[in-house]
Amino acid sequence: MGFYHSMHDPAIEGILVSTEVIADTVSELGRRITADYAGKNLALVTVLRGGVIFLADLCREIDLPLSLDFMAISSYSPGAGAVRITKDLDDSITGRDVLVVEDIIDTGLTLNYLLSVLRQRDPASLAVCTLFDKDVRRLVDLPIEYSGIRIPDRFVIGYGLDLMGRYRNLPFLATLREEVME
Ligand code: PRP
Numbered sequence: 001m002g003f004y005h006s007m008h009d010p011a012i013e014g015i016l017v018s019t020e021v022i023a024d025t026v027s028e029l030g031r032r033i034t035a036d037y038a039g040k041n042l043a044l045v046t047v048l049r050g051g052v053i054f055l056a057d058l059c060r061e062i063d064l065p066l067s068l069d070f071m072a073i074s075s076y077s078p079g080a081g082a083v084r085i086t087k088d089l090d091d092s093i094t095g096r097d098v099l100v101v102e103d104i105i106d107t108g109l110t111l112n113y114l115l116s117v118l119r120q121r122d123p124a125s126l127a128v129c130t131l132f133d134k135d136v137r138r139l140v141d142l143p144i145e146y147s148g149i150r151i152p153d154r155f156v157i158g159y160g161l162d163l164m165g166r167y168r169n170l171p172f173l174a175t176l177r178e179e180v181m182e
């Protein structure tokens with residue numbers, strides 16, 4: 001009987017972004033955020049569920065006092081841009097310097113909705129940090145202050161990103177085999 005190992009998972013085509021490149025990118029983003037937010041009232045806001053992996057690593061690369069809070073949202077229909085909040089933040093963000101932490105920005109529709117909701121709550125500032133940026137798929141033009149790694153238009157899994165709930169725990173970003181997609 002064999003043991004499971006992600007390197008031999010038949011669904012995984014190959015590694016698109018390695019663990020080492022992710023770690024270096026997260027560290028660099030943390031360094032920039034630390035420099036930019038010194039003396040501010042930083043609140044990191046993350047969207048469940050995929051973003052938590054990146055958040056957990058990023059927050060430990062930010063050498064400042066900060067708070068963590070979470071939201072969950074659900075699409076009425078995939079890609080429609082119509083979203084509803086299924087879990088709201090626990091704390092007020094009024095007067096806080098809010099940084100939205102996302103694992104990936106694809107069409108930008110999720111973020112566009114989220115930013116409009118958060119802006120109404122009068123934060124002192126509102127900015128975005130994403131680890132992966134699938135910018136060729138963008139449908140809305142959004143300012144992204146901190147963007148880690150541009151990726152091509154492929155279905156990717158790992159480091160928070162899932163396929164039907166699986167693979168979020170892969171320590172790298174991987175592409176799927178075409179057969180799995182079909
Ligand atoms: C991902 C990601 C963003 C969204 C980006 O979440 O965390 O929230 O997709 O896509 P967009 O730019 O096209 O709107 P997903 O819907 O996969 O939820 P999950 O984190 O729970 O897997």
